[in-house]
Amino acid sequence: MNILEISDLQMSFGTNHVLRGLNMEVPEHAIFGFVGRNGVGKTTTMKIVLGLLKAQGGSVTVCGETVSYGATRTNRHIGYLPDVPEFYGYMRPREYLKLCGEITGLAPAKIKSRSEELLELVGLEGVNRRIGGFSRGMKQRLGIAQALLNEPRLLICDEPTSALDPIGRRQVLDILSAIKGRTTVVFSTHILSDVERICDHIAVLEQGQLALSGTLAEIQKQQRRNSFRIRFATEAEATAFTQLEELNRGGVELILDGKELQISCEDGSIDGQKLVDLLSEHRLAPENFEAMEPTLEDLFTEVVT
Amino acid sequence: MKHYFVFLKKELMEYARTYKLLILLAVFTIFGMTNPLIAKLTPDLLANFMPGGMTITIPEPTALDSWAQFFKNTQQMGLIVLLLVFSSVLAGEISKGTLINLLTKGLMRQAVIVAKYGAMLLVWSISVGLSAFLTWVYTAYLFPGDGVSQLVFAVFCMWLFGAFLLAVLLAASTVAGGNYGGLLLTGLAVVALLTLNIVPGALKYNPVSLASRSMELAANAIDKSVLYPAVAVTIPAALGLIGIAVLVFRRKQI
Numbered sequence: 064m065n066i067l068e069i070s071d072l073q074m075s076f077g078t079n080h081v082l083r084g085l086n087m088e089v090p091e092h093a094i095f096g097f098v099g100r101n102g103v104g105k106t107t108t109m110k111i112v113l114g115l116l117k118a119q120g121g122s123v124t125v126c127g128e129t130v131s132y133g134a135t136r137t138n139r140h141i142g143y144l145p146d147v148p149e150f151y152g153y154m155r156p157r158e159y160l161k162l163c164g165e166i167t168g169l170a171p172a173k174i175k176s177r178s179e180e181l182l183e184l185v186g187l188e189g190v191n192r193r194i195g196g197f198s199r200g201m202k203q204r205l206g207i208a209q210a211l212l213n214e215p216r217l218l219i220c221d222e223p224t225s226a227l228d229p230i231g232r233r234q235v236l237d238i239l240s241a242i243k244g245r246t247t248v249v250f251s252t253h254i255l256s257d258v259e260r261i262c263d264h265i266a267v268l269e270q271g272q273l274a275l276s277g278t279l280a281e282i283q284k285q286q287r288r289n290s291f292r293i294r295f296a297t298e299a300e301a302t303a304f305t306q307l308e309e310l311n312r313g314g315v316e317l318i319l320d321g322k323e324l325q326i327s328c329e330d331g332s333i334d335g336q337k338l339v340d341l342l343s344e345h346r347l348a349p350e351n352f353e354a355m356e357p358t359l360e361d362l363f364t365e366v367v368t
Numbered sequence: 369m370k371h372y373f374v375f376l377k378k379e380l381m382e383y384a385r386t387y388k389l390l391i392l393l394a395v396f397t398i399f400g401m402t403n404p405l406i407a408k409l410t411p412d413l414l415a416n417f418m419p420g421g422m423t424i425t426i427p428e429p430t431a432l433d434s435w436a437q438f439f440k441n442t443q444q445m446g447l448i449v450l451l452l453v454f455s456s457v458l459a460g461e462i463s464k465g466t467l468i469n470l471l472t473k474g475l476m477r478q479a480v481i482v483a484k485y486g487a488m489l490l491v492w493s494i495s496v497g498l499s500a501f502l503t504w505v506y507t508a509y510l511f512p513g514d515g516v517s518q519l520v521f522a523v524f525c526m527w528l529f530g531a532f533l534l535a536v537l538l539a540a541s542t543v544a545g546g547n548y549g550g551l552l553l554t555g556l557a558v559v560a561l562l563t564l565n566i567v568p569g570a571l572k573y574n575p576v577s578l579a580s581r582s583m584e585l586a587a588n589a590i591d592k593s594v595l596y597p598a599v600a601v602t603i604p605a606a607l608g609l610i611g612i613a614v615l616v617f618r619r620k621q622i
Contacts, residue, residue, distance in 0.1 A: 158381075167473050
């Protein structure tokens with residue numbers, strides 16, 4: 064079942080067409096990495112899902128209910144963590160969570176128990192000073208606590224790690240990994256290593272539409288190019304190999320770097336067996352022969368350039 | 369209704385912890401304590417500052433002079449401080465993004481506007497009430513036996529004008545951008561209302577007359593019924609402005 068469905072979403076700011084018929088589906092219990100360059104429309108999409116921005120076309124459903132602009136009822140299913148969550152600096156963490164709980168309509172006893180549980184989850188259980196004195200990482204962790212307060216079915220995180228140092232990033236990613244299975248997480252970012260680390264589904268937004276979508280394995284399979292790296296014993300052997308007629312035609316890309324040769328073939332006419340045959344035929348014994356899987360960064364770069 | 373009370377509580381906590389409440393109470397307490405004192409001491413001060421050989425005749429101060437100080441201070445410095453202190457209560461939340469978390473939790477947008485107005489009105493009422501009470505106590509002590517007519521209605525008119533200005537500020541803050549856009553629009557609205565007085569008959573209905581003619585009321589120069597039309601215009605105007613603020617804020621992209 065899909066917890067979030069976006070259909071033909073359109074949004075422009077003046078002449079800048081940010082979303083051009085975006086279609087996206089987020090399956091329940093996924094950690095969904097929503098990837099794209101800065102300014103490509105990730106935050107706009109999330110704000111439309113939250114009913115904070117009015118789309119110029121298309122529809123969004125959360126848990127099967129249509130999102131409407133303004134005070135949308137679908138937000139009772141959602142927890143939201145902005146990229147830089149802003150709090151009332153004069154409040155203490157428990158006071159802020161109490162305010163959020165009262166707005167959500169939780170019972171006082173539930174607010175208290177849930178607040179303690181979440182503050183422990185995000186490592187702020189012993190902190191009772193005013194939020195104004197918090198570091199960015201602490202604010203981000205408190206942001207996760209407030210977003211999870213009403214036990215949402217969908218947690219939307221807008222670049223939660225982009226402003227954090229490596230330790231803060233690791234803490235936030237650990238927390239998001241820990242809630243997997245209980246809550247679906249949509250996690251927008253342009254930090255690809257974060258996505259590879261925790262996300263099981265990935266979508267790449269480019270030019271207002273999804274350029275890639277699926278699990279990392281599916282995307283790698285869709286975008287697979289036969290790519291190999293061969294390290295020869297000498298530079299002369301490597302150079303000689305690049306001269307072969309079979310490798311010097313359209314669709315085959317050769318990158319020679321000293322003794323190392325990288326071969327990519329878009330049309331599939333060169334595969335591992337073919338290369339092994341060529342090496343054998345020309346009596347070449349490489350030191351290393353490796354089939355290369357495209358990384359998410361390779362795929363992302365290919366899509367956005 | 370529940371959201372209104374939750375947000376009202378948050379607003380009052382904010383005023384208390386960010387010193388907004390303290391500043392207003394301090395200013396209006398100082399006004400309240402010094403109004404009668406200034407009235408009492410003004411003749412002596414003027415006499416002391418006169419060059420040698422020069423004499424002026426100043427009438428003996430009365431309770432009316434003390435209340436004249438009250439209305440002058442409240443109408444000028446008091447309202448300016450009030451507007452400055454509250455100028456960013458809505459605009460600040462929009463520009464900083466502090467409302468986003470709460471709105472995504474289902475906070476009703478109309479509750480934000482109504483609670484903010486309710487909290488500002490409460491603080492304004494306490495401030496002006498405290499200042500009036502202190503002025504009354506010290507006036508009774510320094511000018512025993514002096515009575516001032518139509519005083520309660522005159523103070524009410526001053527309070528109502530402040531309440532009207534707060535409604536203008538809130539409505540302006542939903543329309544204007546930035547922390548001081550609302551303040552600027554409020555200033556322009558006051559200038560427009562003052563300019564309106566050049567239209568014959570407008571003074572009778574103009575909310576500005578609630579503040580500008582309060583001293584005439586206290587001095588018994590006009591009957592309170594003269595200001596009834598202005599009261600009748602100001603109350604629905606303030607409520608209408610809050611209604612406009614709610615409508616604009618409900619459509620505002622945050």
